[in-house]
Amino acid sequence: MILVESLVKTFGSFRAVDGVSLEVKPGEIHGFLGPNGAGKTTTIRMIAGLLKPSSGRVSIDGYDLAKEPEAAKRSLGFIPDRPFLYEKLTAAEFLRFHGGLYGLEGEPVEERARELLALFELSGWANELVESFSHGMKQRLVMCSAFLHRPQAVLVDEPMVGLDPRGARLIKDVFRVMSEKGVAILMSTHTLEVAEQMCDRISIIQGGRIIARGTVPELHALAGTDDPQLTPVFLKLTGGGAFQEIEL
Amino acid sequence: MTSAFPWLLLPLFWSARNRTRRREPGDGLRAALFGGSGLAVAGALFAIAFWLTWQLLDYEELGDYLIRLGLGWLFLTFLSFVAFSGVVSALSTFFLSEDLRLLLPAPVPQSRLFYSRFTRTVGQAGWMVVAFVLPVLLGLGLARCAPPGYYLTAVGTVVPFVVIPSALGCLVTLGLVSVFPARRARDVLMLMGLLFAVALVLLVRFLRPERLLDVQSLPDVTAFFATLQSPVTPFLPSFWAGESLFAALRGQLDLLHLGALWTSALALSVLVRAAYGRHHFSAWSKAQEARKARFTRFVFLDPLVRLLPMAAARRALLVKDLKVFLRDTTQWSQLLLLVALALVYVYNFRVLDLERIPYMSRLVKSAYAFVNLAMAAFVTAAVAVRFVFPAVSAEGPAFWIVRTSPVKLSSFLWSKLWTGLLPILVLAEALTIASNQLLGVDPFLRMLGAFGIAFMTLALVGLACGMGAEHPRFSAENPTQVAGSYGGVAFMVLAVLYILTTVALLAWPASIYIWHEHRGLPVSPGRQAAIAGALGAALLLSVATFWSAMRRGVRALEALG
Numbered sequence: 001m002i003l004v005e006s007l008v009k010t011f012g013s014f015r016a017v018d019g020v021s022l023e024v025k026p027g028e029i030h031g032f033l034g035p036n037g038a039g040k041t042t043t044i045r046m047i048a049g050l051l052k053p054s055s056g057r058v059s060i061d062g063y064d065l066a067k068e069p070e071a072a073k074r075s076l077g078f079i080p081d082r083p084f085l086y087e088k089l090t091a092a093e094f095l096r097f098h099g100g101l102y103g104l105e106g107e108p109v110e111e112r113a114r115e116l117l118a119l120f121e122l123s124g125w126a127n128e129l130v131e132s133f134s135h136g137m138k139q140r141l142v143m144c145s146a147f148l149h150r151p152q153a154v155l156v157d158e159p160m161v162g163l164d165p166r167g168a169r170l171i172k173d174v175f176r177v178m179s180e181k182g183v184a185i186l187m188s189t190h191t192l193e194v195a196e197q198m199c200d201r202i203s204i205i206q207g208g209r210i211i212a213r214g215t216v217p218e219l220h221a222l223a224g225t226d227d228p229q230l231t232p233v234f235l236k237l238t239g240g241g242a243f244q245e246i247e248l
Numbered sequence: 249m250t251s252a253f254p255w256l257l258l259p260l261f262w263s264a265r266n267r268t269r270r271r272e273p274g275d276g277l278r279a280a281l282f283g284g285s286g287l288a289v290a291g292a293l294f295a296i297a298f299w300l301t302w303q304l305l306d307y308e309e310l311g312d313y314l315i316r317l318g319l320g321w322l323f324l325t326f327l328s329f330v331a332f333s334g335v336v337s338a339l340s341t342f343f344l345s346e347d348l349r350l351l352l353p354a355p356v357p358q359s360r361l362f363y364s365r366f367t368r369t370v371g372q373a374g375w376m377v378v379a380f381v382l383p384v385l386l387g388l389g390l391a392r393c394a395p396p397g398y399y400l401t402a403v404g405t406v407v408p409f410v411v412i413p414s415a416l417g418c419l420v421t422l423g424l425v426s427v428f429p430a431r432r433a434r435d436v437l438m439l440m441g442l443l444f445a446v447a448l449v450l451l452v453r454f455l456r457p458e459r460l461l462d463v464q465s466l467p468d469v470t471a472f473f474a475t476l477q478s479p480v481t482p483f484l485p486s487f488w489a490g491e492s493l494f495a496a497l498r499g500q501l502d503l504l505h506l507g508a509l510w511t512s513a514l515a516l517s518v519l520v521r522a523a524y525g526r527h528h529f530s531a532w533s534k535a536q537e538a539r540k541a542r543f544t545r546f547v548f549l550d551p552l553v554r555l556l557p558m559a560a561a562r563r564a565l566l567v568k569d570l571k572v573f574l575r576d577t578t579q580w581s582q583l584l585l586l587v588a589l590a591l592v593y594v595y596n597f598r599v600l601d602l603e604r605i606p607y608m609s610r611l612v613k614s615a616y617a618f619v620n621l622a623m624a625a626f627v628t629a630a631v632a633v634r635f636v637f638p639a640v641s642a643e644g645p646a647f648w649i650v651r652t653s654p655v656k657l658s659s660f661l662w663s664k665l666w667t668g669l670l671p672i673l674v675l676a677e678a679l680t681i682a683s684n685q686l687l688g689v690d691p692f693l694r695m696l697g698a699f700g701i702a703f704m705t706l707a708l709v710g711l712a713c714g715m716g717a718e719h720p721r722f723s724a725e726n727p728t729q730v731a732g733s734y735g736g737v738a739f740m741v742l743a744v745l746y747i748l749t750t751v752a753l754l755a756w757p758a759s760i761y762i763w764h765e766h767r768g769l770p771v772s773p774g775r776q777a778a779i780a781g782a783l784g785a786a787l788l789l790s791v792a793t794f795w796s797a798m799r800r801g802v803r804a805l806e807a808l809g
Contacts, residue, residue: 048648048652049652050648050651050652069654073653073654074654080648086572089571093571096550096564096567097564097567098649098653100565100567101564101565101649102561102653103560103561105554105563129575
């Protein structure tokens with residue numbers, strides 16, 4: 001469903017993403033992990049169509065993002081890490097607007113918007129301006145919009161940022177249901193616990209390259225650790241195991 | 249923590265320093281344009297003040313009286329400006345500034361924070377007045393060969409004069425924010441300020457100051473000055489400033505009025521300090537409360553737009569743009585100023601007395617028709633740079649929504665174009681047709697004007713839309729910042745060049761046609777071809793300007809990232 005082949009992004013002489021390839025199949029939740037500055041967000045932004053790759057290819061639902069951007073984007077839902085929205089629209093108006101961008105209008109969209117607002121516990125705020133929302137509420141509204149057009153693939157950059165435990169639990173449940181319905185989810189996260197609990201497969205990126213990929217047991221085997229947690233695996237693979245004591 | 253309060257002002261200076269070090273494309277052009285205009289205005293103010301004072305030297309007592317009166321009025325005008333500016337600046341520095349979230353939790357004593365914020369408020373509210381007043385006072389002093397004490401008194405007068413209304417502005421703001429939430433108070437103030445500006449523009453214009461230049465209306469001039477006397481009251485700081493400076497101009501020291509200025513400035517500063525200590529934290533806390541904002545729902549807009557024959561995505565973009573614009577007080581309120589300027593524009597043509605030179609009247613009217621066309625096009629360009637040029641940048645950080653959606657960026661830009669083009673076309677046509685009607689110009693020129701302005705509006709709005717997409721500033725805080733950016737200045741330069749060329753291309757063939765028609769002579773085939781060529785060239789230039797700007801704009805959007 002999401003196919004990334006030899007993706008490269010350079011900023012001047014700096015190679016932020018260096019030949020990343022990955023595939024997320026329908027119904028799969030694929031975790032995308034890596035230390036800060038590893039190239040996760042740059043890769044996600046290229047897949048979302050926000051950043052032009054220096055080379056390589058992205059296709060969504062079989063459509064090449066460079067050649068048929070509209071068709072590819074129609075199948076994709078994107079949840080960015082920072083929920084910038086139109087502050088002077090209400091939540092309901094924002095969803096109506098979002099539906100319009102995907103060519104959807106009328107009662108079916110209104111009905112879908114009501115469902116999603118109820119699911120993400122925003123029904124009481126449907127007719128309030130986005131400017132009066134908290135960060136977590138904006139994040140939940142972005143999720144409503146990402147699922148509004150029933151995408152076949154969802155791209156998520158740091159889904160848990162700004163969410164309370166109740167919201168985080170809700171997102172996990174929603175992602176599970178979506179994946180059961182055949183939606184492919186590529187999720188970048190720093191929360192290893194979330195990745196461990198939810199992801200079918202995980203890719204670890206460092207220095208712009210994928211350095212490890214597999215299921216959680218496969219990554220344990222690759223790192224050669226017996227620790228049941230994912231954190232030591234991550235630290236070992238990314239070279240962060242040498243814990244340096246600092247005076248605090 | 250460093251003890252002195254100026255430490256808290258350092259980030260302001262460091263930011264300014266870093267801005268000057270990090271040059272962006274077009275900084276030189278912008279600095280030259282703005283700096284040059286600023287120097288030209290200062291030079292003009294100095295020259296006018298010097299010339300007027302020089303002329304008044306011949307009238308001894310009457311001259312002295314008028315200078316004294318003029319000084320009082322100069323300061324009275326600025327008093328209201330600084331007071332209003334103080335209210336707006338205080339709202340920003342004491343309540344809305346982002347760095348307050350960093351400073352308030354820091355162990356900064358309240359007094360230091362107050363003094364740093366108060367200094368910022370006075371600086372922000374008063375710098376423009378100082379920039380305007382100093383060349384005037386310099387011109388006055390040099391023309392009267394004033395002693396050095398005059399210049400010292402000028403500094404000693406302007407400083408407390410700026411502090412007094414700024415402090416009053418701070419007090420009003422503290423009171424306002426105690427009643428309204430800070431952001432609501434800002435909207436109320438923006439609207440009040442704009443209405444004030446609109447009233448001022450209309451008042452000044454409808455007073456018809458050009459009558460003063462008419463020799464026959466000399467008795468009116470005397471009456472005009474008589475009306476100026478009444479509002480000047482000895483209890484206002486503007487009067488004290490005027491008196492102090494007038495005394496210094498004659499080599500005297502007016503300690504009474506200087507003392508009144510300084511003691512009032514100090515007393516008000518102490519008062520603001522006390523009010524700040526007592527009310528600021530509670531008012532600031534109130535400003536943080538997330539209240540449900542009140543707003544207009546515009547429920548009629550969605551069904552109305554649904555009637556338009558356009559794709560769902562374009563409809564969605566149009567409804568979104570209209571609602572965002574109409575709910576933002578800083579945006580829609582600009583329309584009031586626009587309406588006032590349009591009224592003044594048409595009124596100018598109504599009061600224009602072209603019949604004073606009867607034998608020249610037809611020629612003058614024809615010439616005015618083209619001046620009118622050029623001026624209407626300048627107004628169009630000015631409106632376009634303020635409303636259309638920032639349209640893409642207005643998406644701000646939320647632009648990811650459109651960019652990740654299945655909407656072509658060309659559709660997005662065309663939607664922005666249509667949203668801006670239709671209202672501006674109506675405005676430009678209304679201005680041109682109404683003013684040509686009031687001028688009573690030749691029917692041929694009226695028609696040419698109506699067609700000409702339509703094409704010029706298309707070209708100018710297309711140019712603004714395309715260049716706005718080519719030079720976006722998604723991080724800008726408001727559209728004025730976008731309009732004043734490098735791209736905005738470059739647009740205005742290109743727009744002026746385009747307007748002058750097009751008006752020349754239209755005026756030349758029109759003058760040939762009118763000359764022949766006036767003399768009852770047929771236009772030769774060669775001339776006819778030349779006329780058609782010039783009109784065709786104007787049309788081609790307009791279409792090319794529009795098309796190339798839009799194409800470059802779409803390409804720039806597609807290349808983003």
